[in-house]
Amino acid sequence: MIEVDSLKVMRGDRVIIPDLSLSWNRGEKLVLVGPNGAGKTTLALVLSGILKPDSGSILIDSKPVSDYDLISLRKKIGIIFQNPETQFVTTDVKREIAFGLSNIKQDREIILKRVNSIIEKFDLERISGHYISELSGGEKQLVAIASIYAMSPDYLIFDEVTSFLDRKSREKIYRLWEECSSSLLIITQNFEEIEWGDRVILLEDGKVSFESGVHSLLERNIIPTQKGLFENLLEKSKDAIPNFNEILEILG
Amino acid sequence: MILLKNVSFGYDGNLVLKNCSVGFESGEVHLIIGPTGAGKTTLAMLIAHLLKPDKGKIVFPRGNIQDIRKEMGFLFQFPEDLFFNDTVYEEIAYGAKKHHLKDIEELVSRVLLMVGLDSNLLTVSPFELSEGEKRLAALASILVWEPSWLILDEPFSGLDWRARKRVVKTIDRLKGKVGIILIAHHLDDIIGYVNQVTLVVNGEIAFTSPLGEVGWGLVSSAGCDIPYAIRIAKKLRANGIKVPLEATIPGLIEALKE
Numbered sequence: 001m002i003e004v005d006s007l008k009v010m011r012g013d014r015v016i017i018p019d020l021s022l023s024w025n026r027g028e029k030l031v032l033v034g035p036n037g038a039g040k041t042t043l044a045l046v047l048s049g050i051l052k053p054d055s056g057s058i059l060i061d062s063k064p065v066s067d068y069d070l071i072s073l074r075k076k077i078g079i080i081f082q083n084p085e086t087q088f089v090t091t092d093v094k095r096e097i098a099f100g101l102s103n104i105k106q107d108r109e110i111i112l113k114r115v116n117s118i119i120e121k122f123d124l125e126r127i128s129g130h131y132i133s134e135l136s137g138g139e140k141q142l143v144a145i146a147s148i149y150a151m152s153p154d155y156l157i158f159d160e161v162t163s164f165l166d167r168k169s170r171e172k173i174y175r176l177w178e179e180c181s182s183s184l185l186i187i188t189q190n191f192e193e194i195e196w197g198d199r200v201i202l203l204e205d206g207k208v209s210f211e212s213g214v215h216s217l218l219e220r221n222i223i224p225t226q227k228g229l230f231e232n233l234l235e236k237s238k239d240a241i242p243n244f245n246e247i248l249e250i251l252g
Numbered sequence: 253m254i255l256l257k258n259v260s261f262g263y264d265g266n267l268v269l270k271n272c273s274v275g276f277e278s279g280e281v282h283l284i285i286g287p288t289g290a291g292k293t294t295l296a297m298l299i300a301h302l303l304k305p306d307k308g309k310i311v312f313p314r315g316n317i318q319d320i321r322k323e324m325g326f327l328f329q330f331p332e333d334l335f336f337n338d339t340v341y342e343e344i345a346y347g348a349k350k351h352h353l354k355d356i357e358e359l360v361s362r363v364l365l366m367v368g369l370d371s372n373l374l375t376v377s378p379f380e381l382s383e384g385e386k387r388l389a390a391l392a393s394i395l396v397w398e399p400s401w402l403i404l405d406e407p408f409s410g411l412d413w414r415a416r417k418r419v420v421k422t423i424d425r426l427k428g429k430v431g432i433i434l435i436a437h438h439l440d441d442i443i444g445y446v447n448q449v450t451l452v453v454n455g456e457i458a459f460t461s462p463l464g465e466v467g468w469g470l471v472s473s474a475g476c477d478i479p480y481a482i483r484i485a486k487k488l489r490a491n492g493i494k495v496p497l498e499a500t501i502p503g504l505i506e507a508l509k510e
Contacts, residue, residue, distance in 0.1 A: 012380050035412040036384030037370075082383045082410060085330050127289070134263050137329040137406065138288030160383070163409030164329065166287040166437055168475030189384075189412055190438070 001025050002047060002155060007056035009042055016042045017206035020056070024155070029177065029184040031197030031214070039206040040187045041082060044157045047185070048079040060155070075104050078153035082160045084144035093128050094119070097147045104151055114150055122146040122172065137164040145173065156182040160189060253277050254299055254431070259308035261294060268294045270455045271308070278313065278400070278431040281423060281445050285436065286452035287475045292435045293329065295452060296403050299433060300326050325399035329406050331390030332379065340381070340389050341374040347397040363392040368418040383410045391419065401431045408436060416441045439479045444500040451476070463499060
């Protein structure tokens with residue numbers, strides 16, 4: 001379990017997160033939504049130990065983040081960035097997938113095996129011999145996801161990772177979310193992705209302004225992902241989909 | 253009009269675009285869709301003359317490439333790649349200064365309003381912005397010098413619904429005056445403002461056609477998103493309700509009323 005208590009984070013002179021407490025259970029798929037600049041990515045960076053908070057505490061499985069050494073922290077929690085360019089360290093697809101694994105001191109044999117199985121899992125065969133600089137934005141996003149997923153950390157953060165992906169590639173990621181045994185934090189602007197979570201949190205100005213189990217949201221509605229979630233969330237952030245109520249009325 | 257005639261292009265011998273012919277009208281919103289890795293961004297970069305075709309020809313209006321490049325605003329997929337100023341204000345004002353425009357402060361505050369970026373952010377470093385804010389700042393830095401062509405590569409990704417709505421409104425306002433070439437996956441926000449749609453699959457132009465004539469079945473089988481209204485219309489048809497395949501929700505509602 002990850003426990004966040006009285007977290008305060010500044011970036012420069014801006015207070016991004018004033019005072020935040022929340023928990024993320026082991027095995028739980030948590031979805032984080034909210035407007036631009038609400039602090040979603042900042043929270044993700046702090047949780048994964050990349051950014052230091054100004055005050056407050058974060059416990060990962062009862063131990064403060066700061067007490068982990070880098071290798072055990074990377075085994076514990078992985079983050080896939082919104083902009084994949086920021087996370088690449090090598091020049092080609094295979095090396096990139098192998099990098100994280102060698103970083104957490106896996107054996108060469110295991111790395112080779114894992115790299116091949118990951119390439120197959122993500123359908124990257126066609127581009128596996130390519131340089132990263134030759135890839136399209138969406139392909140980069142897939143490689144970034146694959147290379148973090150390869151390390152199979154206990155907690156895995158996906159920061160708007162489907163934004164450049166077509167429907168088919170997105171569905172691949174959704175299958176991954178469904179099968180994955182890691183605890184997931186899914187940050188998204190695509191409300192349809194809420195259905196892949198157990199619990200959804202709406203973050204506004206660095207504060208939790210709405211929280212609910214996804215199942216109970218779905219239960220109450222006719223067209224699950226589209227109608228129910230929207231209506232509930234939209235009470236908070238009105239009319240995201242224009243004329244949505246109108247079409248539902250007509251459809252009865 | 254910008255016209256691509258039998259254009260092919262490759263990186264190190266890997267052919268990314270094959271024999272593409274497509275035209276872009278000034279004053280129109282032209283949507284380019286296609287699966288991940290199909291060659292959409294490469295196509296956009298060729299249009300902007302940031303890349304040169306290996307084969308084929310690109311015809312620009314008035315034929316002068318140097319002039320046309322000065323009139324093209326390109327919003328990249330990863331906008332911070334282009335940031336280099338100390339503050340958001342400087343970043344946005346840069347384009348206006350470079351084009352020798354006057355009343356720069358006023359221009360900056362106008363585009364800031366247009367994209368809906370908080371004016372408190374003007375003094376902040378562009379690298380400190382959130383991903384969504386970076387995209388809006390990059391868009392503002394292009395809009396400020398009023399290019400006559402706008403090429404927007406995934407302008408909506410990472411934006412919340414409020415920001416998406418504002419960007420759509422901006423596109424609507426510029427439509428008719430500016431040629432807008434747009435790459436996007438999620439179509440619902442923008443589809444009502446689109447004139448022309450081109451589907452790129454595997455480096456080839458699968459089709460280019462006016463919005464009303466788009467073969468959505470083809471789009472769907474290429475693994476791409478189709479508008480929500482089309483999905484509903486298809487469901488209704490499957491249930492025996494006769495409706496036209498309208499791409500927008502208001503259009504579908506009108507059709508249903510009839």
